[in-house]
Amino acid sequence: MSSVCKLIAFWVLIGGAFGSAVDGAEETAPLDVLVVVGAPGEDEFGEAFAQWAATWEATCQRADLVMHVIGPTGDDRETSDKDQLKAALSDAASTNSARPLWLILIGHGTWDGASADFNLVGPDVNAKEISEWLDPIRRPLVIANCASSSGPFINRLSGENRVIVTATKSGSEQNYARFGEHFAAAFSAADADLDHDDSVSVREAFLKATVDVDRFYQEQGRLATEHALLDDNGDRKGSSLSLVLGKATSKGDAAVDGELASRFSLPVVDSGIQLTERQLKMRDDLESQLRQLRDRFSGSERGQLRERALPLLLKLAGLYTSTEGQRNDHSTVAP
Numbered sequence: 001m002s003s004v005c006k007l008i009a010f011w012v013l014i015g016g017a018f019g020s021a022v023d024g025a026e027e028t029a030p031l032d033v034l035v036v037v038g039a040p041g042e043d044e045f046g047e048a049f050a051q052w053a054a055t056w057e058a059t060c061q062r063a064d065l066v067m068h069v070i071g072p073t074g075d076d077r078e079t080s081d082k083d084q085l086k087a088a089l090s091d092a093a094s095t096n097s098a099r100p101l102w103l104i105l106i107g108h109g110t111w112d113g114a115s116a117d118f119n120l121v122g123p124d125v126n127a128k129e130i131s132e133w134l135d136p137i138r139r140p141l142v143i144a145n146c147a148s149s150s151g152p153f154i155n156r157l158s159g160e161n162r163v164i165v166t167a168t169k170s171g172s173e174q175n176y177a178r179f180g181e182h183f184a185a186a187f188s189a190a191d192a193d194l195d196h197d198d199s200v201s202v203r204e205a206f207l208k209a210t211v212d213v214d215r216f217y218q219e220q221g222r223l224a225t226e227h228a229l230l231d232d233n234g235d236r237k238g239s240s241l242s243l244v245l246g247k248a249t250s251k252g253d254a255a256v257d258g259e260l261a262s263r264f265s266l267p268v269v270d271s272g273i274q275l276t277e278r279q280l281k282m283r284d285d286l287e288s289q290l291r292q293l294r295d296r297f298s299g300s301e302r303g304q305l306r307e308r309a310l311p312l313l314l315k316l317a318g319l320y321t322s323t324e325g326q327r328n329d330h331s332t333v334a335p
Contacts (some may be wrong), residue, residue: 030095033060034088036081037071038107038147039119046072048181049106052146055184056104062188063266071107072121080122086133093136098280100140100163100264106180109147111171116152118145127156142202142264146180148173151238154229158236163202163261166229169240175225178216182209187266198268203244203261206230210241232260263287279319286316 035056040046053069060067070084079087092101108119117124134141134157141162145153150166151173157164167179186192186205194204210228217224229238239257246256263284289312297305 030066030097030099031068031088031092031101032065032099033067033102033104034085034092035067035069035071035104035106036085036118036120037069038081038105039121040072041108041119045108045176052106052180052184055188059184059187059266062269065266081120082123082125085120085125086129089130089133089137092139095139097139098277098284100142101137102142103134103144104184105143105145105147105150107147108176109145109149109174111149111152111174113171116149116156116171118147118150127153131156140264144180144183146177146183148175148177148226150177151229154231154238155236158231158234158238160234161260162234163232163264164230164238165202165206165261166238167226169227169229169238173226177226179209179213179226179228182212185209186212188268190268193268197265199265200268201262201265202232203230203258204265206261207241207244214241230257230261232257259291283316283319286312286319290316 033056035053037049037053040049050072053071057067057069059065068088070081070088089103105118110117110119110124116127118126118130130153134143142165143153143157143162144165146165146167148168149171151168151170153166154164165183167177167183183205186208187200189200189208192200192204192208194207200208206228213226213228214224227240229240230244231238233255235255243256244258290309293305293308293312297308
């Protein structure tokens with residue numbers, strides 16, 4: 001079944017949310033994914049971190065995304081990794097793009113009760129500094145801190161149009177975190193694609209990775225020392241696996257996260273589809289209207305949902321069809 005058919009079938013039959021499934025490179029493409037590999041401490045951790053970074057590299061190649069690595073697996077430079085990170089985010093602030101900037105932190109973290117740090121080769125970087133460097137960036141942001149003691153990063157980095165994922169729920173979870181391995185792998189896992197749109201959203205990857213981490217500790221007969229959180233509504237609180245799945249209720253007025261995270265996706269397979277900035281804007285506008293309809297009509301009003309959604313779905317399908325046609329034209333071999 002084509003991606004367009006799946007899109008229409010999913011919405012018309014289920015009436016659910018639709019996540020963005022297409023990423024592509026522009027003629028002068030800005031940085032899409034910045035992977036920062038921290039100080040390993042021990043060789044076994046260094047090998048693991050390098051493998052996680054390699055998994056991200058393969059994912060970015062498949063999605064035709066521009067990726068840069070800072071740290072032991074990246075290019076050796078005279079400047080410190082911390083200065084490289086600051087410079088890369090400064091450059092990103094000068095770029096106007098509809099696509100999100102992904103910042104992936106792989107390594108160890110520390111927490112002293114007041115400051116959460118990410119351990120780099122050379123000077124470490126703390127959440128407050130990263131927050132200041134991210135402030136000028138107007139693009140959507142997907143930030144995944146896969147380190148131990150990463151929970152407090154949500155308090156510092158949470159904000160509008162930002163998706164924050166942390167490997168731990170607090171700074172006190174200081175043991176080696178395995179979440180990063182499973183989070184990176186989730187974007188290539190077919191079983192993580194819950195809505196069968198040939199892509200894995202940040203929300204889906206969070207769910208898959210968290211379940212896999214829990215399974216690891218259960219199979220090892222060990223007490224879990226890491227509990228991942230997802231924050232995308234800007235309330236600086238974050239939601240656990242059970243909250244995102246709807247199996248638990250939040251306390252007070254805390255809103256459950258996951259809506260924005262479902263919009264940012266990476267393809268499970270190479271679809272070959274690329275959208276321009278204008279097409280990305282059009283797609284996001286159409287998807288926003290579809291989500292508003294979904295929230296407005298539910299239950300017994302599902303028939304009205306289908307009726308109202310169909311014109312938008314046809315426009316969205318036309319957008320994908322025109323792009324697929326361009327891809328096929330470019331791939332045709334002349335006789």
